[in-house]
Amino acid sequence: MGVVHGEEMVLNIGPQHPATHGVLRLQVRTDGEVVSQITPYMGYLHRCFEKHSENVTYEQVIPFTDRCDYLSSMSMNFGYVVAMEKLMDIKVNNRVEHIRVVMAELQRIASHLLCTGVFGLDLGAFTPFLWALRDRERILDLFELTCGARLLYNYMWVGGLSHDIPTGFVESTFEFLDYFEPKVDELENILAHNKILVERSADIGVMPKDVAISYGVTGPNLRASGVKWDLRKNDPYSIYDKFDFDVPIGEGKKGTVGDCWDRFYVRIIEIRESVKIIRQALASMPKDGDVHQSLPKKLRPPKGSIYARTETPRGDLGYYIESDGSPIPYRVKMRSPAFTALSVLDEIGAGWLLSDVLAILGSLDIVLGEIDR
Amino acid sequence: MIKYFTDIFTAVSTITGGMFITLTHLIGAKKGIATLQYPEERWPRPERGIGFEHGRYNVIRSRLHVDMDDCIGCLKCERACPVDCIKIETEKSPDRGNDLKDINHRGITSNGTKKALVVTRFDIDMTECCYCNLCTYPCPEECIFMTGGPNGKKHPIDYEFSEPDRSDLIYRFAKPGTKEGMEKIMNEKSQVEA
Amino acid sequence: MTVDFIFDGLNQLFPEFAGNDIFLIIAMLLPVAALLGFITVYGFGVIYSEIKVSSFIQDKTGPMGQGPGLHAGKWGLLQPVADGIKLFIKEDIIPASADKPLFILAPFLIFIGALTSFIAVPFGEKIIITDMNIGIFYIIGVGSLAVIALILAGWSSNNKWALFGGMRSAAQIISYEIPAGISLVVVIMIASSLNMQEIIAYQAGGLFNWIIFDNPFMPIVFIIFFISVLAETNRTPFDLPESESELVAGFVTEYSGTRYAIFFLSEYANMFVVSAVAATAFLGGWQSPFSNFLNSPAWGVFWMMSKTFFLIFVMIWVRWTVPRLRVDQLMHLCWKVFIPIGLFNVFAVAIWIVVRGS
Amino acid sequence: MGLLTNKFQEDNVIVEKLEKLLNWSRSTSPWFFQFGTACCAIEMMAAAAPRHDIKRIGFIPRSSPRQADVMIVAGTVTMKMAIRVKKLYEQMADPKYVVAMGSCATSGGPYWQHGYHVLKGVDIVIPVDVYVPGCPPRPESLIEGLLKLEEQILEDRPLTRKMT
Amino acid sequence: MYRDFGTVFFTSIVAIIFVIVPLVIAWLVAPSNKTKEKLETYECGEVVEGSAWLQFNIRFYVIALIFLIFDVEVVFLFPWAVVFKELGLLALIEMGIFLLILVVGLAYVWVKSDLDWVKRRVRYGAGRYSKIAMDQDK
Amino acid sequence: MAEMLFWLIAALTIASAAMVVLNNQLLYSAIALLFTLFGVAGLYIYLWADFIAGVQLLVYIGGINVLIIFGIMLTNRISSIRLSQTNVQQGVGGVVSFWLLILVSMVITKTPWYQTTSAEPSSTVREVGTLLMTKYILPFEAISLLLLGALIGAALLSREAS
Amino acid sequence: MDQLNNYLFISAILFSLGVFGVMTRRNGIAVLMGVELILNSANLNFVAFSRFGGMNLDGHIFGLIVIVLAAAEAAVALAIVINIYNNLNTINVDEASTMKE
Numbered sequence A: 001m002g003v004v005h006g007e008e009m010v011l012n013i014g015p016q017h018p019a020t021h022g023v024l025r026l027q028v029r030t031d032g033e034v035v036s037q038i039t040p041y042m043g044y045l046h047r048c049f050e051k052h053s054e055n056v057t058y059e060q061v062i063p064f065t066d067r068c069d070y071l072s073s074m075s076m077n078f079g080y081v082v083a084m085e086k087l088m089d090i091k092v093n094n095r096v097e098h099i100r101v102v103m104a105e106l107q108r109i110a111s112h113l114l115c116t117g118v119f120g121l122d123l124g125a126f127t128p129f130l131w132a133l134r135d136r137e138r139i140l141d142l143f144e145l146t147c148g149a150r151l152l153y154n155y156m157w158v159g160g161l162s163h164d165i166p167t168g169f170v171e172s173t174f175e176f177l178d179y180f181e182p183k184v185d186e187l188e189n190i191l192a193h194n195k196i197l198v199e200r201s202a203d204i205g206v207m208p209k210d211v212a213i214s215y216g217v218t219g220p221n222l223r224a225s226g227v228k229w230d231l232r233k234n235d236p237y238s239i240y241d242k243f244d245f246d247v248p249i250g251e252g253k254k255g256t257v258g259d260c261w262d263r264f265y266v267r268i269i270e271i272r273e274s275v276k277i278i279r280q281a282l283a284s285m286p287k288d289g290d291v292h293q294s295l296p297k298k299l300r301p302p303k304g305s306i307y308a309r310t311e312t313p314r315g316d317l318g319y320y321i322e323s324d325g326s327p328i329p330y331r332v333k334m335r336s337p338a339f340t341a342l343s344v345l346d347e348i349g350a351g352w353l354l355s356d357v358l359a360i361l362g363s364l365d366i367v368l369g370e371i372d373r
Numbered sequence B: 001m002i003k004y005f006t007d008i009f010t011a012v013s014t015i016t017g018g019m020f021i022t023l024t025h026l027i028g029a030k031k032g033i034a035t036l037q038y039p040e041e042r043w044p045r046p047e048r049g050i051g052f053e054h055g056r057y058n059v060i061r062s063r064l065h066v067d068m069d070d071c072i073g074c075l076k077c078e079r080a081c082p083v084d085c086i087k088i089e090t091e092k093s094p095d096r097g098n099d100l101k102d103i104n105h106r107g108i109t110s111n112g113t114k115k116a117l118v119v120t121r122f123d124i125d126m127t128e129c130c131y132c133n134l135c136t137y138p139c140p141e142e143c144i145f146m147t148g149g150p151n152g153k154k155h156p157i158d159y160e161f162s163e164p165d166r167s168d169l170i171y172r173f174a175k176p177g178t179k180e181g182m183e184k185i186m187n188e189k190s191q192v193e194a
Numbered sequence C: 001m002t003v004d005f006i007f008d009g010l011n012q013l014f015p016e017f018a019g020n021d022i023f024l025i026i027a028m029l030l031p032v033a034a035l036l037g038f039i040t041v042y043g044f045g046v047i048y049s050e051i052k053v054s055s056f057i058q059d060k061t062g063p064m065g066q067g068p069g070l071h072a073g074k075w076g077l078l079q080p081v082a083d084g085i086k087l088f089i090k091e092d093i094i095p096a097s098a099d100k101p102l103f104i105l106a107p108f109l110i111f112i113g114a115l116t117s118f119i120a121v122p123f124g125e126k127i128i129i130t131d132m133n134i135g136i137f138y139i140i141g142v143g144s145l146a147v148i149a150l151i152l153a154g155w156s157s158n159n160k161w162a163l164f165g166g167m168r169s170a171a172q173i174i175s176y177e178i179p180a181g182i183s184l185v186v187v188i189m190i191a192s193s194l195n196m197q198e199i200i201a202y203q204a205g206g207l208f209n210w211i212i213f214d215n216p217f218m219p220i221v222f223i224i225f226f227i228s229v230l231a232e233t234n235r236t237p238f239d240l241p242e243s244e245s246e247l248v249a250g251f252v253t254e255y256s257g258t259r260y261a262i263f264f265l266s267e268y269a270n271m272f273v274v275s276a277v278a279a280t281a282f283l284g285g286w287q288s289p290f291s292n293f294l295n296s297p298a299w300g301v302f303w304m305m306s307k308t309f310f311l312i313f314v315m316i317w318v319r320w321t322v323p324r325l326r327v328d329q330l331m332h333l334c335w336k337v338f339i340p341i342g343l344f345n346v347f348a349v350a351i352w353i354v355v356r357g358s
Numbered sequence D: 001m002g003l004l005t006n007k008f009q010e011d012n013v014i015v016e017k018l019e020k021l022l023n024w025s026r027s028t029s030p031w032f033f034q035f036g037t038a039c040c041a042i043e044m045m046a047a048a049a050p051r052h053d054i055k056r057i058g059f060i061p062r063s064s065p066r067q068a069d070v071m072i073v074a075g076t077v078t079m080k081m082a083i084r085v086k087k088l089y090e091q092m093a094d095p096k097y098v099v100a101m102g103s104c105a106t107s108g109g110p111y112w113q114h115g116y117h118v119l120k121g122v123d124i125v126i127p128v129d130v131y132v133p134g135c136p137p138r139p140e141s142l143i144e145g146l147l148k149l150e151e152q153i154l155e156d157r158p159l160t161r162k163m164t
Numbered sequence E: 001m002y003r004d005f006g007t008v009f010f011t012s013i014v015a016i017i018f019v020i021v022p023l024v025i026a027w028l029v030a031p032s033n034k035t036k037e038k039l040e041t042y043e044c045g046e047v048v049e050g051s052a053w054l055q056f057n058i059r060f061y062v063i064a065l066i067f068l069i070f071d072v073e074v075v076f077l078f079p080w081a082v083v084f085k086e087l088g089l090l091a092l093i094e095m096g097i098f099l100l101i102l103v104v105g106l107a108y109v110w111v112k113s114d115l116d117w118v119k120r121r122v123r124y125g126a127g128r129y130s131k132i133a134m135d136q137d138k
Numbered sequence F: 001m002a003e004m005l006f007w008l009i010a011a012l013t014i015a016s017a018a019m020v021v022l023n024n025q026l027l028y029s030a031i032a033l034l035f036t037l038f039g040v041a042g043l044y045i046y047l048w049a050d051f052i053a054g055v056q057l058l059v060y061i062g063g064i065n066v067l068i069i070f071g072i073m074l075t076n077r078i079s080s081i082r083l084s085q086t087n088v089q090q091g092v093g094g095v096v097s098f099w100l101l102i103l104v105s106m107v108i109t110k111t112p113w114y115q116t117t118s119a120e121p122s123s124t125v126r127e128v129g130t131l132l133m134t135k136y137i138l139p140f141e142a143i144s145l146l147l148l149g150a151l152i153g154a155a156l157l158s159r160e161a162s
Numbered sequence G: 001m002d003q004l005n006n007y008l009f010i011s012a013i014l015f016s017l018g019v020f021g022v023m024t025r026r027n028g029i030a031v032l033m034g035v036e037l038i039l040n041s042a043n044l045n046f047v048a049f050s051r052f053g054g055m056n057l058d059g060h061i062f063g064l065i066v067i068v069l070a071a072a073e074a075a076v077a078l079a080i081v082i083n084i085y086n087n088l089n090t091i092n093v094d095e096a097s098t099m100k101e
């Protein structure tokens, strides 16, 4: 006794599709517009990061880490150097730490800006996306001023930085922050509280706490589900324990805890928190200190292995580095946050409408470079 | 029922709020526009000092330049490159530290180092380069540079060098004719020795 | 109206052939040709202003006519022209697995729908190609051609995105036809005529005689009508059928070159028609907002145009502000918000008229 | 081929004028195919962002290949993707142009040596008109490359007989 | 009236011509290079799996059906609206009855949730964990 | 010219009506029906019934035809059999309908129809409205009941089982 | 053209075509289309009589009512067709009439 369902249709979203943020291919089964199953196919951007790491020296790995999560290269560098410094037991001086934190937080802002903008774009609001890009450009200017590159920096080195910050950097950063804060409010006003966006994202794609934890989802996605977990607070690396900031969690203001809207809004609050951290870090930055001070002459870590994790804009980034004593790593493995975020997609996305699936995908903020590596 | 009307109300108010924001952008377009008319205007290339005594220079990563007069062919840059896009071949100079007029070779670098090698081939494939800047640090003579470098005054920064033909993007820095010239010189030398 | 006018003129010019059929055909074709010219110019203009307005809203400049040899003129004024010509000389692809006859038929249908609805639009006191008795009704009726055209376009492409787009837009357009129709019913109740010119004539005498200010319910009616026609013309927030981030390009995914340009042009032409209907029905058409001031026929054209273009501007403005709705919310909005409120409006205005009239 | 393509003598004035018009329109409104695969795509977005705004010179993003003229291959093309790239290129309507943006698309870039899964240059599968170097190319470089492409289009002679 | 609608007819013809002319131009000057791959259906670069010509969901049909009924209703509203001012109260009452009966219909389909596009059954997605999550929700 | 146009429209109507019943592809039949309906609307214009013509556009073309197209797309595995369908009993059907045609034509020609000449009305819709509100008020209200029945019935029949 | 007979003939042809369709087609929706033709022919007659009977608008009213009927009929008929399709997975009318669940 059948009811007329439309036939099930197998639909390929991607690899070339405006909403997949790159070359992800989602194979969805739809019944009419309802998606009954989502199968992500990856590997369209597999660039052999781990293989490369086994073929180049330790410092040459850094440019390749850049290219994994190309939206937050600084944080990727950061994770790698933190791991390496742990492995080699290098202490860097305070100025370097401060600069690193400032850079990582600026990168977090840039990344979150893009994410919120793209989320708006996925839901059809074009303008906020461009505004977000406009402000992101200012951050890129700061990076460019520091190290000359706009997107892939190769800035943090094991034991230091490639360049010291230039004179005037602190002032321009403050200037940028002053300019930027009203813009966040504007972004929030036009996007976050817009009724249409709320309707499109609240109560959609709810990721309950235990699902998030059992899938190993981290970062803003986890926090949006109501888990107060942030490595910067819970397992502080670098000098994050010195700063005073909040870890925002999803509160389900417009719907259920852990819905798309929460994931989106947590990022906006995180932008504000990052601004706070940057202000503190800039204010307390030591005036002197050579950024090249503790650069090792030869990057040749002792035999052994290390796993270290840091908080990138997308969540826990773990590096497992195994060294056999030669200047070339024996193995570098990356635990990427976006990968777990993508794996949860079928769990929380099946059963929703096609448009919802794309909204959920947008709210998970994945970067293909990091998933496929 | 109340929710029905509050929903309508919030929809109307938030959307009008959004429209108001966009309207301010539209009206304030003169002030707010962030566009640069690129070929005519460009974003100022930031200048900075990074602590070397060479003073202020530009850090924008652009094309690699090599100052062949200064290169001693030590291959450090080639080794530093993570993608192996620098290819250097050298020949032993017959006359260490002296100029070779035939092939336009300078014997002494501007730092005063005497060159023992003649670089016969110095190719950088800019299509493979990942602009990581790693090659410029180890260079003892500071003659390969990407960012305008300490010698930045000699070469302009250029990041606009797209080409319709890929082979035009492989830059051959070795002076033209060096290889043949060297061969000739070596041949002559061996003949003389013989 | 204009047809009669030209016909009479021709008859007077050549009295020996008076009443000739050829004259009638000429009298019909002339204004239509002028209309085509108008649509083309209007299309370029409105596409240009869409690009520019959106660019300004987004803090950028939009086309500036740069490039080798200052392509698109100063301020990129010729950009839409170049776009148009380029589309016309692009390869015309009909996918092998498509249903050819229907694939070809769809652009024709949609353009016929767009163009034929134009001829009942009053541009000025005397300038209306045909002044039908059932003017407004006719425009609604012809509008339904678009539905079939879109279904055909979506279906015949044999492309899943196009199919989704076509179906969505069909469901959307037919649904929103009802709130739009109900809103117009209210207007007709007040003006007691389906004839466009009579509706406008009813609103003579300044701003406060416009139907939108006729009674306190009219602004609501107007808003419902306006949003409904937004949906009927597939503009954001109702652009689901061609939403870029979901359905690639919706029902036009497989269309290239000329055929795509026709869809594009029809969409903008429809925007004009619905704005003109809104201006006619609610904002007094070619009537001046002041009862005796600037009220000549020439100014009439000006007023009509400025009202219409203002509404078009609002459409553009809305488009670049809001996100888009989801398909079920779209239906919810139509059936559960607009239609009940629209019906309520009909009752309320009817009672208002009865009470005030007696 | 169109009926009149490559059918005329070199020195026909009307044809020359017509060609000028065609080239003008083609070079003024090259709509590009949103085809970002990796990091370079972000810079492509940045080029569309308010600061650089490639709409300024007529580049409008389209997400369906049928309506696009220029395919900007922005990012790494892997072996798995190469088939799709070719297919998408094939599905674009003529005339079509390709801009290889970034090192990866040009020659495999940083992955040319050990990247067992990276296509060593997109020109292996599709013809490329302009190579934009950089990793990622700055938006300025991209725009410069696009302007170069426009110049190339302007020099085309679509209707005159080609000397072979 | 003939003239009015004659114009409509001629306008349609003009519209057809207006579409045909650029097609002819395209036929003359546009390049045309039909390869097999080009004529394939576009599906984000993937090989197409199955035809798009599947039967699709019934919801479109239900909406079209309800639309049809209301369309007819609107059609009746028009002549009524034209004469409304002449007839006054009488027309109001008559149309009131007419509309009320139909409003009952609207209310019926509303209550029976035929107007809902999708009867969504999920809250947490339909993955493996949905049951656990749902149980917790209770 | 009006005469010519009339025959053109009549020919279009009949030809497309023939398409409707003869075409093997159901969807093409539906599209042919579209043209038939257009043709009939044109004939209404010749009969000075502009309002009815508008209703024809709105209800038949915008409503019923769309519904039929939806119905076709809903009930056919289009991918496999290309929406085709066969005719049965063509011979019998042809004979019967041809015979009917002859019969009716004979009736038409034989009957002395009552005809009067009349002037073109200024506005049909006004009179239709008045008639509906006065003379035909009962059918008018009955229609609403009919529509209600149709709505409920159709919704019931086509509802998805939950 | 200003002759009643012309319209009556056109209508007669439409009618017989409709009858032909109803008789010969097996597909339920195709049958429905035949019925629409018949209804249209009837409508044409109504309006034609109204026009030639002194512009008596009663005919228009009938036309209107017939259109409404057609709409209601189409809605219900298609709903039935869909229902049959649901249950029997065919919409060929004669199959449907013989198949029993």
Ligand code: SF4
Residues within 6 Å of the ligand: B064, B080, B081, B082, B083, B084, B085, B086, B124, B128, B129, B130, B131, B132, B133, B134, B135, B136, B146
């Ligand atoms: S910049 Fe990096 S990739 Fe380029 S040549 Fe230098 S070291 Fe190699």
Ligand code: SF4
Residues within 6 Å of the ligand: B066, B070, B071, B072, B073, B074, B075, B076, B077, B078, B088, B138, B139, B140, B141, B142, B143, B144
């Ligand atoms: S490191 Fe400097 S000196 Fe040595 S080979 Fe390279 S460019 Fe020449």
Ligand code: SF4
Residues within 6 Å of the ligand: A067, A152, B130, D038, D039, D040, D041, D074, D075, D076, D101, D102, D103, D104, D105, D109, D110, D134, D135, D136, D137
């Ligand atoms: S060229 Fe560089 S920036 Fe571009 S995709 Fe390749 S690695 Fe990324």
